[in-house]
Amino acid sequence: MYQNQIIIDGLQYCNWTRDYFITLRDSGITAVHVTLAYHEDARQTLSLFGQWNRLFEQNSDVIIPVDGVSDIALAKASGRVGIIFGAQNCSPIDDEIDLVEVMRKQGLLIMQLTYNNQSLLATGCYERVDSGVTRFGKQVIKEMNRVGMIIDMSHSAERSTLDTIEISTRPICISHANPTFAHDALRNKSNDVLKALGGTGGLLGFSLYPFHLPNGSQCQLSDFCEMVARTADLIGVEHLAIGSDLCLNQPQSVLEWMRNGRWSKSMDYGEGSSSNSGWPDALPWFDAKNGMKNIYQGLLEHGFAQEEVNQIIGGNWFNFLELSLKK
Amino acid sequence: MYQNQIIIDGLQYCNWTRDYFITLRDSGITAVHVTLAYHEDARQTLSLFGQWNRLFEQNSDVIIPVDGVSDIALAKASGRVGIIFGAQNCSPIDDEIDLVEVMRKQGLLIMQLTYNNQSLLATGCYERVDSGVTRFGKQVIKEMNRVGMIIDMSHSAERSTLDTIEISTRPICISHANPTFAHDALRNKSNDVLKALGGTGGLLGFSLYPFHLPNGSQCQLSDFCEMVARTADLIGVEHLAIGSDLCLNQPQSVLEWMRNGRWSKSMDYGEGSSSNSGWPDALPWFDAKNGMKNIYQGLLEHGFAQEEVNQIIGGNWFNFLELSLKK
Numbered sequence: 130m131y132q133n134q135i136i137i138d139g140l141q142y143c144n145w146t147r148d149y150f151i152t153l154r155d156s157g158i159t160a161v162h163v164t165l166a167y168h169e170d171a172r173q174t175l176s177l178f179g180q181w182n183r184l185f186e187q188n189s190d191v192i193i194p195v196d197g198v199s200d201i202a203l204a205k206a207s208g209r210v211g212i213i214f215g216a217q218n219c220s221p222i223d224d225e226i227d228l229v230e231v232m233r234k235q236g237l238l239i240m241q242l243t244y245n246n247q248s249l250l251a252t253g254c255y256e257r258v259d260s261g262v263t264r265f266g267k268q269v270i271k272e273m274n275r276v277g278m279i280i281d282m283s284h285s286a287e288r289s290t291l292d293t294i295e296i297s298t299r300p301i302c303i304s305h306a307n308p309t310f311a312h313d314a315l316r317n318k319s320n321d322v323l324k325a326l327g328g329t330g331g332l333l334g335f336s337l338y339p340f341h342l343p344n345g346s347q348c349q350l351s352d353f354c355e356m357v358a359r360t361a362d363l364i365g366v367e368h369l370a371i372g373s374d375l376c377l378n379q380p381q382s383v384l385e386w387m388r389n390g391r392w393s394k395s396m397d398y399g400e401g402s403s404s405n406s407g408w409p410d411a412l413p414w415f416d417a418k419n420g421m422k423n424i425y426q427g428l429l430e431h432g433f434a435q436e437e438v439n440q441i442i443g444g445n446w447f448n449f450l451e452l453s454l455k456k
Numbered sequence: 457m458y459q460n461q462i463i464i465d466g467l468q469y470c471n472w473t474r475d476y477f478i479t480l481r482d483s484g485i486t487a488v489h490v491t492l493a494y495h496e497d498a499r500q501t502l503s504l505f506g507q508w509n510r511l512f513e514q515n516s517d518v519i520i521p522v523d524g525v526s527d528i529a530l531a532k533a534s535g536r537v538g539i540i541f542g543a544q545n546c547s548p549i550d551d552e553i554d555l556v557e558v559m560r561k562q563g564l565l566i567m568q569l570t571y572n573n574q575s576l577l578a579t580g581c582y583e584r585v586d587s588g589v590t591r592f593g594k595q596v597i598k599e600m601n602r603v604g605m606i607i608d609m610s611h612s613a614e615r616s617t618l619d620t621i622e623i624s625t626r627p628i629c630i631s632h633a634n635p636t637f638a639h640d641a642l643r644n645k646s647n648d649v650l651k652a653l654g655g656t657g658g659l660l661g662f663s664l665y666p667f668h669l670p671n672g673s674q675c676q677l678s679d680f681c682e683m684v685a686r687t688a689d690l691i692g693v694e695h696l697a698i699g700s701d702l703c704l705n706q707p708q709s710v711l712e713w714m715r716n717g718r719w720s721k722s723m724d725y726g727e728g729s730s731s732n733s734g735w736p737d738a739l740p741w742f743d744a745k746n747g748m749k750n751i752y753q754g755l756l757e758h759g760f761a762q763e764e765v766n767q768i769i770g771g772n773w774f775n776f777l778e779l780s781l782k783k
Contacts (some may be wrong), residue, residue, distance in 0.1 A: 182557045
């Protein structure tokens with residue numbers, strides 16, 4: 130039964146209000162990977178932690194912070210939603226290796242090495258040339274491995290991702306992206322990357338963001354399940370999960386911050402375009418209330434075994450977190 | 457026996473090297489309150505935590521970080537020195553109430569509301585007018601109480617200190633200062649302050665910094681013990697401890713940073729003067745190796761009971777920390 134499972138959404142960036150926390154809880158989600166920062170530097174990231182501390186204080190009956198899988202088990206047992214913090218960029222560590230451990234201690238469990246652009250660590254998926262992991266990047270990967278901070282390459286370029294999988298002594302994740310074979314987009318991942326990821330114990334979270342899906346907002350649940358099935362054939366079901374990339378109730382200004390940060394004076398449209406600059410239309414079968422449950426049912430109907438569906442819907446994330454957060 | 461006791465030095469700012477950690481351990485000290493920051497802002501404080509994380513990594517056989525008294529017990533049991541972090545100013549929280557919890561989570565257990573000057577929270581002991589606790593100060597006291605961060609008024613002015621004792625719902629400390637009756641200095645504390653402190657369960661750590669002592673560097677151990685005895689008569693031995701203010705192996709530049717931070721273009725000499733601008737001469741009976749042991753012996757010889765000496769030398773700090781760090 131859906132409601133008995135550990136349900137984990139491996140990426141959301143919604144407008145975090147009490148109402149939305151209650152929606153999350155009522156949807157049956159046990160834990161969610163929340164994007165804390167996109168372009169915020171170390172100092173600004175402290176303020177973001179501070180704002181979340183207030184949310185925890187004010188909503189302790191609905192949400193709890195996750196520092197390890199025992200907190201997810203506690204969330205499940207107490208009918209609350211565990212909040213797993215990640216950054217979609219390496220901006221929270223500035224240019225300072227020691228801030229990896231500082232941010233980990235503050236509760237940042239997951240960090241992307243890049244967000245679309247070249248970073249100090251590696252190359253993002255929209256750059257013309259992918260030069261791979263940098264000198265600083267190698268040091269940071271080693272340090273993230275040491276302190277138990279999870280490496281996420283969702284927005285990184287191919288060679289940088291393959292480099293990282295090779296350098297890292299721990300499995301990494303691609304928390305929210307889809308296979309290129311299902312939809313050819315710069316943000317999606319080649320079979321080479323997927324095989325290297327799975328071959329080292331890594332995790333892929335399938336994205337529900339229309340720009341990452343075949344036929345965009347018209348993608349059907351059965352198409353989505355077929356993509357999952359083909360990826361399971363390629364790398365094994367134990368490496369598959371969900372990272373919906375759900376961004377609900379956010380104004381256009383947030384989309385522009387995600388896409389432009391402080392780095393561009395002219396508007397960058399990311400996966401959109403000047404004639405299609407807004408949030409994409411939501412998938413009718415993936416809303417906040419029933420999205421994960423619909424996927425759960427869809428996968429069962431598509432022919433996945435119960436145990437496989439349990440893994441994809443949260444069990445794999447739980448096991449991956451358990452292994453990855455150990456020091 | 458000295459070596460069986462919990463020995464806590466309630467304030468040091470030495471040059472932190474492996475050699476010095478070994479000296480600390482060999483001196484029998486179980487835990488030491490280390491000044492992490494004087495004037496460093498939030499961002500700089502993160503770097504200081506980062507530097508200390510490296511020290512913990514490189515010297516895990518000699519020192520351990522303290523987040524609660526169980527870590528002090530562990531330090532004792534494993535023959536290591538517990539490091540208790542404090543800030544001598546409120547600069548680590550910038551102007552942001554939420555940073556109290558953020559810094560507490562990072563490991564800042566103690567914070568002074570002021571360092572000599574007016575701060576955003578209260579008035580320092582060298583200001584001409586002491587206007588008491590500010591609007592922001594009241595909020596920060598409440599927040600420190602909530603998250604279990606200890607308030608330290610060592611460098612604060614009289615009214616601000618009395619205000620704080622009244623506002624705070626938890627006992628506060630004056631980690632390193634002496635009674636004015638023993639030596640009249642702006643940094644020392646009046647009987648009114650001492651009585652208010654003791655009357656609310658607070659703690660006074662006696663300073664070994666010569667500028668705070670009768671006869672300065674010529675102060676004898678017996679004079680020191682007499683000061684302790686008179687203070688015990690005034691407020692009770694259960695409120696007394698040691699906060700040596702030991703600053704060993706630091707260059708003049710560190711003294712100037714402590715005194716001037718970024719706030720003065722002309723040199724401020726603190727407790728010194730233009731003709732006496734350096735570190736004061738150390739007390740011959742209070743060095744890093746035998747200082748705490750000499751006090752232990754001195755107090756016994758002065759007529760304190762064994763149990764009283766155990767309290768003063770560390771037991772009171774331990775109990776105060778146990779009570780104060782609970783959330």
